[in-house]
Amino acid sequence: MAEADGVRRRDFINIAAVSAAGVAGVGIVVPLVSQMSASADVLAASSTEIDISSIQPGQAIKAIFRKQPVFVRNLTPHEIEEANKVDVSSLRDPQTLEQRTKEGKTNWLITMGVCTHLGCVPLGAGEGEPRGEFGGYFCPCHGSTYDTAARIRKGPAPKNLEVPVYEFTKDTVVKIG
Ligand code: FES
Numbered sequence: 416m417a418e419a420d421g422v423r424r425r426d427f428i429n430i431a432a433v434s435a436a437g438v439a440g441v442g443i444v445v446p447l448v449s450q451m452s453a454s455a456d457v458l459a460a461s462s463t464e465i466d467i468s469s470i471q472p473g474q475a476i477k478a479i480f481r482k483q484p485v486f487v488r489n490l491t492p493h494e495i496e497e498a499n500k501v502d503v504s505s506l507r508d509p510q511t512l513e514q515r516t517k518e519g520k521t522n523w524l525i526t527m528g529v530c531t532h533l534g535c536v537p538l539g540a541g542e543g544e545p546r547g548e549f550g551g552y553f554c555p556c557h558g559s560t561y562d563t564a565a566r567i568r569k570g571p572a573p574k575n576l577e578v579p580v581y582e583f584t585k586d587t588v589v590k591i592g
Pocket residue numbers: 530531532533534535554555556557558559570571572
C-alpha cells in the first residue's frame with residue numbers, strides 16, 4: 416500500500432534523525448549509539464544504550480537496535496492499570512505486563528517497533544501518533560492494534576510486540592542487547 420509505505424518510510428526517517436542527531440524535545444532522547452561507523456557484522460552483534468531520563472510518563476521514543484526500531488515507553492499509572500485489568504487468558508499471546516517488564520519497573524515498556532504480522536513499524540511511539548483503540552500501538556499497514564503492554568488485541572498480527580533482551584545499567588540508562 417502506497418500510503419502505508421509512506422508512513423513507514425517517514426518512521427524510518429524519524430528514527431534516523433533521532434539516532435544521528437539526538438534531537439532534544441518531547442518524546443525524543445539521545446540514544447547513545449556509538450557504532451555509527453562500525454561494519455555491518457559488528458553492528459549486528461552490538462548493543463544499544465539509551466538514556467531514558469527525559470522520557471516523561473505517557474511518552475515514548477523510537478531508537479534503533481540492530482538496524483530495527485525499538486520503542487521505549489514510560490507508562491502512566493492509568494496505562495499500567497489498563498494493562499493489568501485485562502484477563503490474560505483471553506489474549507491471543509497471553510502475557511502479563513509484569514512478564515514483559517523488569518521487576519519494580521513495570522512503567523518501562525521496551526519492545527521492538529516491528530509489527531509481528533508483516534514487519535511494518537506501528538504508530539504510537541512518536542508524538543501525536545495514533546495509538547489505536549487499546550491505547551498502545553497501531554499498525555497502519557493492516558490494522559493490528561496493540562494495548563498498553565504492547566500485546567496484540569486486534570487485527571492480523573499473531574504475537575505481541577517482541578521484548579528484546581535488555582537491562583538497566585543505571586536508573587536512567589537501558590542497554591538493549
Ligand atoms: S504488518 Fe502490521 S498489521 Fe500487517
